[in-house]
Amino acid sequence: MSIQFTILIIYFIFIIFLGILAVRKVKASDDLLVAGRNLGLMYVSVSIAAEYMGGLGTIGTAEVAFSQGMGVIWYHIASSFGLILFGLAFAHYYRKYNVITVPEFLYYLYDIKTWKAASVLNVVGYWFFTIIQMTALGALVTSVTGLDLKISVLICGIAMTIYLLAAGMWSVAFTSVAFMLTIGTGIPIAFWWVMKKEIPLLAASAGLSGYAGLATALNSVGLNATALFSPFSLGGMAVFGYFIGGILGIPAAQATINYSFGAKNWKIARLAPVLAAILILPLSIWTGSMGLFARAAGLTNNPKLALGATLMSIHPVIGGIGIAGVFAALISTVAGILFGCASIMAKDIWQRWLHPDTDDQYVSRWTRIWILIIGISSSFGAMTLPKILNQAFFVYSIRGALMICVAFGIWWKRSHPDAAYWALVVALIGGVMYQFNFPFNFEAFFKLHISVWCTILSLITFVFISLRNKWTTQTSSELPPFIKYRKGGGK
Amino acid sequence: MDDNLLDEFSSDNKQDGMIIFDQTDKPFLLFYLIIFILGIILTLIAI
Numbered sequence: 001m002s003i004q005f006t007i008l009i010i011y012f013i014f015i016i017f018l019g020i021l022a023v024r025k026v027k028a029s030d031d032l033l034v035a036g037r038n039l040g041l042m043y044v045s046v047s048i049a050a051e052y053m054g055g056l057g058t059i060g061t062a063e064v065a066f067s068q069g070m071g072v073i074w075y076h077i078a079s080s081f082g083l084i085l086f087g088l089a090f091a092h093y094y095r096k097y098n099v100i101t102v103p104e105f106l107y108y109l110y111d112i113k114t115w116k117a118a119s120v121l122n123v124v125g126y127w128f129f130t131i132i133q134m135t136a137l138g139a140l141v142t143s144v145t146g147l148d149l150k151i152s153v154l155i156c157g158i159a160m161t162i163y164l165l166a167a168g169m170w171s172v173a174f175t176s177v178a179f180m181l182t183i184g185t186g187i188p189i190a191f192w193w194v195m196k197k198e199i200p201l202l203a204a205s206a207g208l209s210g211y212a213g214l215a216t217a218l219n220s221v222g223l224n225a226t227a228l229f230s231p232f233s234l235g236g237m238a239v240f241g242y243f244i245g246g247i248l249g250i251p252a253a254q255a256t257i258n259y260s261f262g263a264k265n266w267k268i269a270r271l272a273p274v275l276a277a278i279l280i281l282p283l284s285i286w287t288g289s290m291g292l293f294a295r296a297a298g299l300t301n302n303p304k305l306a307l308g309a310t311l312m313s314i315h316p317v318i319g320g321i322g323i324a325g326v327f328a329a330l331i332s333t334v335a336g337i338l339f340g341c342a343s344i345m346a347k348d349i350w351q352r353w354l355h356p357d358t359d360d361q362y363v364s365r366w367t368r369i370w371i372l373i374i375g376i377s378s379s380f381g382a383m384t385l386p387k388i389l390n391q392a393f394f395v396y397s398i399r400g401a402l403m404i405c406v407a408f409g410i411w412w413k414r415s416h417p418d419a420a421y422w423a424l425v426v427a428l429i430g431g432v433m434y435q436f437n438f439p440f441n442f443e444a445f446f447k448l449h450i451s452v453w454c455t456i457l458s459l460i461t462f463v464f465i466s467l468r469n470k471w472t473t474q475t476s477s478e479l480p481p482f483i484k485y486r487k488g489g490g491k
Numbered sequence: 492m493d494d495n496l497l498d499e500f501s502s503d504n505k506q507d508g509m510i511i512f513d514q515t516d517k518p519f520l521l522f523y524l525i526i527f528i529l530g531i532i533l534t535l536i537a538i
Contacts, residue, residue: 040512040513040515040516040519041511041512041516041519041520042516042519042520042522042523043519045523046519046522046523177519177522180526181522181526184526184527184529184530185526185529188529188530188533188534189533191533191534191537192533192534192536192537194537195537195538196536196537210537210538211538264510265509265510266509267509267511268511271511275523278527279523279526279527282530282531282534285534286534289537
């Protein structure tokens, strides 16, 4: 058994123990779903940061740096911008409404049909996303342990489900502290080791350490180090794409922002994402530099393996700590997504929609049942990974449409419930057409990413219907019970 | 959004006594600072 494998096993057992330890905090369904709205500033901020730092932010950024250089640092700058935007402009609204899920917020802003449509879209999108992320997690464990991919996925999926079953959001908060500590120390320590100790060992580095040695090594293998080190190595459109992703992807993303819903008060809900943004900011400097090292050292030809190959090639203890950091980043993201999906399924669809007259005990029981169902089914989905998944994953791109609905609902008085509902439906239809190239190849024609395409469609639909439709008595009859007294009134 | 409605839903719209840091947060504040400062130091000495 390798040292890296041993470190990973010990770490994994510790995490499961920590998640289960949180069970003493759970007495009612609110404790499971929003940690009893009792999370302090640090729990909320580290939970958001740990959830956001996933496979894309670690392995993905090393992959981009390997191919295209350090321009990848914009990924986390843009993500931090999205988190700060969410914190300063959105978080206190969610928290003041005491919501548990994003669709529930749409229930208050609009009407019942919008809430139902948002609930279904969220559950489907996050379910697929859980499966995709579980596959990435299994691939990392396989690369370190040598276990079969299916076995790795199953072990990770079941372990994660067990600790989420114990205490829901409390488990996520407890484990996030350990995850953040592992990510925030493991990855920078590995980065420091690579820059100071490994680079001088490369024959092509002329014995230099740090970026000077890395530049010498890159130049000597025929690459242009100046271009690869440039913060603009990816080009303006890629940077713009990162910012669009950060702005559209975060303020309505249940799995990332639901820890703000569990904050003790709205001031904590607002400040915590800003602290989380500071924590995630430097990550791609560390992962990107290790990606470039893999290229300079010729460790692999596959960009996707750049970070793993670097960590497996350095001192086994330092590499093991670094791998534990990447593992923590991946598992915290999958756990957050799985929990976000189960929250919407249990609270919005199962209880409020299908079984509205049920008590708190019923909600607690079914929250756990849905965590179990989604956790186990996603594990088996990730083991078999049917091809349809790659096609169906586009549903996750529709979160930009949710962001449009939330933002306009808060700040535009003319926002109409029909506009929100149809903005979601049109984004879904447009997404299906884009994904299946029906009737033509939208990507080639418009040169837009699917999430931007869906957002533009939903924006046009939303504004058009809101300007065209006026609030009537009929509109008000669709309002949720809490605000029906505003019958016939404008927003 | 109707601010009056928001006040009606809000359980903590009174700002008095709304604490951002309390005793339980202090160890985590230290934890946060350690991660943050360690990251900066390691980055600077690695360059």
